[in-house]
Every structure is written in structure tokens, then in C-alpha cells.
Amino acid sequence: LMRETCYEVLNELGLHDDPLFKLAMELEKIALEDEYFVSRKLYPNVDFYSGIVQRALGIPTSMFTCIFSMARTVGWIAQWSEMISEPEQKIGRPRQLFIGHALREVKPIDER
Numbered sequence: 001l002m003r004e005t006c007y008e009v010l011n012e013l014g015l016h017d018d019p020l021f022k023l024a025m026e027l028e029k030i031a032l033e034d035e036y037f038v039s040r041k042l043y044p045n046v047d048f049y050s051g052i053v054q055r056a057l058g059i060p061t062s063m064f065t066c067i068f069s070m071a072r073t074v075g076w077i078a079q080w081s082e083m084i085s086e087p088e089q090k091i092g093r094p095r096q097l098f099i100g101h102a103l104r105e106v107k108p109i110d111e112r
Contacts, residue, residue, distance in 0.1 A: 002049040009053050024052050 010016045016025075028044050031037045047068070054064055 002046045002053075003044070006049040006052050009056050013056055015056050021052060021056065024048075 007016075010018075010021055015021050028048070031042060031044050037043070050068070051064060054067060055061070059067065
């Protein structure tokens with residue numbers, strides 16, 4: 001699904017000839033056809049395609065991790081909630097307790 005979306009975005013924005021995206025598509029081709037990758041079942045994953053899409057949309061690379069995290073936060077919280085609500089649940093790490101400071105002061109950006 002993400003692969004198809006990636007190609008649609010590149011075509012819609014007319015970026016399929018951009019050198020960086022051409023390189024990414026060549027890497028994809030190699031990963032999908034080269035015996036080394038195929039024999040080890042190494043394929044481009046959702047992060048490969050989502051990074052291309054985000055770049056095509058003009059999202060700064062410094063924001064990629066934030067967007068990745070925002071998209072998954074609901075699932076992470078749901079898993080954590082299930083883990084702590086069921087004592088016999090063994091998925092989480094033992095004694096996964098926050099022991100840091102409850103409140104910290106943060107300097108304004110212009111004072112850093």
C-alpha cells in the first residue's frame with residue numbers, strides 16, 4: 001500500500017525524474033531483484049517509502065522521526081494500557097517504571 005502511495009505522490013507531483021527519487025527507485029529495484037537481498041528476504045519497508053513521500057511533500061528530514069512517532073503513538077499507548085491493566089501480561093519489560101524527575105524546567109529556546 002505504501003509503495004503504491006509513494007508512486008502516486010511522485011507522479012502527481014511530477015517528481016519521478018528528480019535525481020534523488022530516481023536513486024531511491026533504483027535502490028528499490030536492486031533490493032527487489034538482487035539475489036543477495038531476495039535470498040535474505042530483505043525488502044524495502046514502510047519507512048523507505050514513507051521517507052520518500054515525506055521528502056516529496058517538502059517535509060524537512062528533521063521531522064521524519066516526529067511524524068513516524070505521532071502516527072504510532074496511539075498504538076503504543078494502547079499496548080502500554082493493556083500491559084498495565086492485565087497483571088499476567090508479560091509483553092512489557094519487567095519493572096518498566098519511570099524513575100525520572102516528575103517536573104523539569106525548560107529554558108526558552110532563545111536562552112539556550
